[in-house]
Amino acid sequence: MEGLRILKTEAKEDKYEELMELAKRRGFFWQSFEIYGGVSGFYDLGPLGTLMKRSIIDLWLKYFVLRHMDLVTIIETPVINPAKVFKASGHLESFTDPIVRCEKCGGIFRADKLIEEKLKIRAEGKKPEELTQIIKENDLRCPSCGGPLGEVRTFNLLFKTTIGPYEGNTGYLRPETAQGMFISFKRVHTVMRNRLPLGIAQIGRVARNEISPRQGMIRLREFTIAEMEFFFDPEKPGQPPFERISGGIKSKLNILRAEDRLEGVEKPSQYTIEEAIEEGIVVSPWMAYWMAVSRDFVKELGLSEEETFFEEKLPEERAHYATQTFDQLVKVSRWGWVEVSGHAYRGDYDLSRHQKYSGQDLTVFRRYEKPIKKKLKKVRINKAIIGRELGSDAVKVIGALRAMSPEEVEKLLETPEEFIEVEGRRIPKDAVKVVVQEEVVHGEKVIPHVVEPSFGVERLVFVALDKAYTKEGDRVVLRLPPRIAPIKVVVFPLVTNDEEIVRIAREIYERFLEAGIAALYDTSGAIGRRYYRADEIGVPYAITIDHRSKEDHTVTIRYRDTREQIRISISDVISWVTEKVR
């Protein structure tokens, strides 16, 4: 991670402290359980943070679901899952890290990694006791101080609970929403009239028992994920609707490839989506497509194209289910590049595993373009003849004949005799025939492949705030894009000792509320102070009612970012703002 460290120092201006102070003071977010001293890895969203998060989720829905209603649908599934689910998904196995602690310096190490590195033997998947023994037998020491190592113990990142009053009935909180989509895939696929390709989206809370979460809102133990499992036929994936993304298939993605990273390259290169697909940089056209959608989506949060890129993960960095993974990184002031979304090619891993563990058929039917005619040999048994000849033994003999393949029966029939012998009984040759039959096959069963774009929503909130936070001298302005601003508009009477001005202001404010626009009404202090207050929480538009409003029924609209003002008829104000923030 040498690269990351270098990039980290690049981010000079550290507005983190100021931003966190603002977030707390004005009510975007703060650490949870404050009155009990706080618990790391948990954050409350305040009034403004909650509204902002909802706006971001709406925007995500617009990009990933509503704009793709012909391809994508959305569901909600439980946070608590029975143990079976994560046995099947591999999380119970792979989400558990064996760790060992140095008794001298207290350093913590992945036990299996340590053994593999030092002894060059495979240690993955071994039990903690076995690992402890290997360490003892080979006298492995602490790699940083040389001290003795303790017992190997496991650490599982899944939160455990009990379902109902039965102790043995273990449940876990989901670490991703994905399993819900896999488990309900068949049902949704049916509901969607067997559509394929088919995206199933879900926005929901997940929990990961991180060892030591830091970095505030960036690494949480409980957070919201917005993700989609996009299912398609690997042989006939279909054509993604590239015309729906900004710039189409010729538009560019910033990608840092794994092979380049291994050679020490730290800067991403630009590839057109077409190139990325044709040159196999991204293994699936659909994966490239959703990466492009993600690029467009993140841009709407206020980040420029230079401030986001896709980093391909190295094999050892990938999750157990993925064959190719890209992280979408975004530049923030304090930590440099931060992951906001993951793009994994999950293949048929999840559906295959659930098919195996549940015993249910999770395949879809791939219809051939033209039905295929197949010539098949079949055994024809004349039960009447056998019945007449053998009486009560007939059932046994017929059963035996059925169990034989056509080829075996053909062999029996090769005898020169007039009869054949089955189960010790003779039956006439003409009771059994092998015929060649033509059958029409319309298709076959296949397990779809899956690509998954997955966003951490709280990170998006933080990243957007971090980007939006700017200062003009001492003046703080949150330059949030209007669509994700928690408060869309604020209404000010220029003065409060003029009844008519106040009345008009009040009336306009009421109309905003009626229209469902998040609006504020502020009369406290001088007008300049009120503008400042609004700028600080990112309200993009301020409506001021002044003396002229009484005469010509116009008001001013002030733009947050430029402080410019335009005059507009009162009758147009609501629709003007609505248009801008939708």
Place this chain on the structure above:
RNA sequence: GCGGCGGUCGUCUAGCCUGGUCUAGGACGCCGGCCUUCCAAGCCGGAGGUCCCGGGUUCAAAUCCCGGCCGCCGCACCA
């Protein structure tokens, strides 16, 4: 988990080293009133503090000691 630094009204902070003068001071913000002025910080008044938590030392603890929690930085960890 380890090491370093830190935790005082809503926010930022003074005080801590050198225990008592702290009934914990200030600024901003907030609330009420005055003023009415288009880019915050005019006037008057007010509310607001478990000095992170627990224990110890002491006649006396925001202040010293121990343990814990939380935050930041570094190391480790981050399917």
